[in-house]
Amino acid sequence: MxxxxxxxxxxxxxxxxxxxxxxxxxxxxxxxxxxxxxxxxxxxxxxxxxxxxxxxxxxxxxxxxxxxxxxxxxxxxxxxxxxxxxxxxxxxxxxxxxxxxxxxxxxxxxxxxxxxxxxxxxxxxxxxxxxxxxxxxxxxxxxxxxxxxxxxxxxxxxxxxxxxxRFSIVLVGIGLLMVVGSFVGSWWLAESAIRPVHEITDQAEEIEAGSLQRGISVYAEFGEYERLVQVLNTMLGRLRNAFESQRRFTADASHELRSPLTVLRGELELALRNERDPEEYRSVISSSLEEVMRLSRITDDLLTLARSDAGGFQVRQRPTDLGEQASSVVERLKFRASDKGVALDLEVTGDARGMFDPDLMNQAIWNLTANAVKFCRSGEEAHVLVEGDDARVRIEVWDTGPGLGEAPHRVFERFYRGDQSRTPAGDEGGTGLGLAIVRAVVEAHGGQVQAANRRDGGAIFTVTLPRGSTP
Ligand SMILES: Nc1ncnc2c1ncn2[C@@H]1O[C@H](COP(=O)(O)OP(=O)(O)OP(=O)(O)O)[C@@H](O)[C@H]1O
Ligand SMILES: [Mg+2]
The missing domain is CATH 3.30.450 (Beta-Lactamase)
Structure with missing residues (x-):
């Protein structure tokens, strides 16, 4: 019972x-x-x-x-x-x-x-x-x-x-009356004290996914229940935001996936319409392959973010040297940079070893460095700096490119792409997921990432990570 x-x-x-x-x-x-x-x-x-x-x-x-x-x-x-x-x-x-x-x-x-x-x-x-x-x-x-x-x-x-x-009998009578009376009285009082809890519960029960904006309105003005109502409403607000951003994420994601698919379909249909010579087929196939690669990159990114939403990443921490990781990323991007006429260099100071997930960290460093290279024009520079001290490892990626515009913190939003005019011509447009992934990875490691404009032009990203237990 x-x-x-x-x-x-x-x-x-x-x-x-x-x-x-x-x-x-x-x-x-x-x-x-x-x-x-x-x-x-x-x-x-x-x-x-x-x-x-x-x-x-x-x-x-x-x-x-x-x-x-x-x-x-x-x-x-x-x-x-x-x-x-x-x-x-x-x-x-x-x-x-x-x-x-x-x-x-x-x-x-x-x-x-x-x-x-x-x-x-x-x-x-x-x-x-x-x-x-x-x-x-x-x-x-x-x-x-x-x-x-x-x-x-x-x-x-x-x-x-x-x-x-006789006096005792009178006392027993009065006593019984008082006990019954006080039981009934307090039963009734308790009822009125508990009524708000029932009403608040009823209202909360009526709220569903579709009516999250409603909130709880009863008893908000009573001191004793103000906090309860406030806490419930704040929680509903957070739920509402989470719902909303999830909805937007799904809509944006399907939109992002649709355009390469449309292009792909158009090209393939066109190729099929008439007999072509091998040279033409080759060109169609290679441009289709490009779209397919773009699609698979987007789905990879979406998958990564979806995983991070579902309760964070499974961070498999292993002894990892972030200096070595940065050096391999820079090595792989060297050609792309020199093709564009962008100077890319790396500096490692101190001990950059710690307990990190090598795959996730590799992707974060890659996303930051690839951005720096991507947004620089010929003649501009990109720098990667890895610095270790007692408790932390700091990664700084900066460039002399166009900078982040007026709202540097927004670059971490999913699907956020800055002013297209700042993107150098000839570079493929990104999806706007790269930095969202960076932030998710860094936060899963208990670290922080910041974006800012440099005083003499260009962007600077600073990642600070707790080292974890050193190997
Ligand atoms: N180094 C940078 N210099 C100038 N702008 C940058 C730099 N890094 C990022 N941005 C701006 O932030 C936006 C978001 O970056 P993010 O890496 O998330 O997306 P993306 O590079 O456009 O696409 P993706 O990385 O998913 O292919 C970019 O579109 C760009 O406008
Ligand atoms: Mg990017």
Whole structure:
């Protein structure tokens, strides 16, 4: 069974109330009992003093009670008024007792003895099946003639016990009412405290991929729920952005793939239309091959990016020397550069070894260097600099080409291609994925890449990578 927060809250609250009420009840019962007993004792003592004074005749030594003229039945009918009195001799022989009493009071020999010694002694006992409280009062205090006499005055505890019993019943009633009341009250309160959570959940539930822009609107203005609503809405915003960029990526990708396919199809259809000589076929095939190669390059890039989206790359770190990697990239691009009349050089300082994924890093360095060569015109220069220090390896690729224009940071966006007029004539247009891949690779290694315009013209890319554990 699922536990209900509401139920738990209501139970805890009413349990607290119940515990508090039990404590208060116990205290008031105890206080009431003390007060009643004190009053009863005062009454008994009062009667004992008066009876003691009236019973004795210091001159003759004879004794008689000052008494109402009541029959035992009449006396029994006004129980509350009832005080029993009996005079004992020290040896336990009854000397005198109230006229309306039908039996001797229960005698506690030890109390009798103590009292005969001159003390007031209190005892509780049962008399005629009812609880009583009695006082042993030494009559010796009134004169030597009574040295051996003790008067026992008793009062029934029935009405005191009744009172306490009735009070307890009232307390139990009030207590039950309070517990039930507080349970119902807190149940209701908890309901209203939890209602916003339900409403927020309902709204969140209704939001789907298509309605991400809706967001959650209820209870945003209440301090307690503001943060929850805010966090949910921020999360929805991020989801929305991710969805949007994914959608754009797919649309751009299909668009990019379509144009080479269209070209390819046109060329092939044209070639098929008439009989051609081998020279013409060769040229069609070779230009088709170019388109196919472009297509496969784009699909490779798209695949790389798709992999990076699906939870980052599997970076297989191995001891890798980035200096060596850069040197092999530069070596492979040398011809392309010298063909264009672009000077390309490499400088490696310090130790550039570290734990990197060689394939991914190779592609990143290639993309940066190939860009530098691609965007330089004849007579301009491209430089690659690899520099290692204690914790990091830095790769700098800069050139004296046209630079990155007004928004250097945008070059990392997927499918972003800068101002075409800056691309030297004769170079094939790229797809705009190269730098997006660079950034994904560098970030997968825990590094950073920055793009900027150089002050004296040209672009500069700086990659900083943590070395990882050195081999
Ligand atoms: N060294 C550079 N000098 C000037 N502009 C650059 C340089 N490197 C990149 N850019 C600009 O940034 C854009 C994006 O570069 P990126 O490498 O991502 O794409 P691309 O080179 O156009 O295509 P791809 O690399 O996918 O074939 C380029 O189109 C270009 O406008
Ligand atoms: Mg490029």
């Amino acid at each position: 699922r536990r209900s927060f509401r139920f738990r809250l209501a139970v805890r609250f009413s349990a607290t109330i119940a515990a508090g009420f039990v404590a208060i009840s116990a205290m008031s019962l105890f206080t009431l009992r003390v007060v009643l007993d004190r009053e009863l004792d005062a009454g008994i003592l009062n009667v004992a003093t008066i009876q003691a004074a009236s019973v004795t005749d210091p001159l003759s030594g004879g004794m008689s009670f000052y008494e109402w003229q009541l029959t035992p039945d009449e006396a029994a009918s006004i129980q509350d008024l009832n005080r029993y009195a009996q005079v004992w001799r020290q040896d336990g022989v009854s000397l005198l007792r109230s006229r309306y009493m039908t039996a001797d009071l229960p005698l506690d020999p030890q109390a009798l003895e103590e009292s005969a010694g001159g003390e007031l002694v209190w005892r509780e006992a049962t008399y005629l099946m009812a609880p009583i409280r009695s006082l042993y009062y030494p009559l010796g205090r009134l004169g030597e003639a009574h040295e051996a006499h003790v008067i026992q005055v008793a009062a029934s505890l029935v009405s005191r016990n009744d009172m306490l019993g």
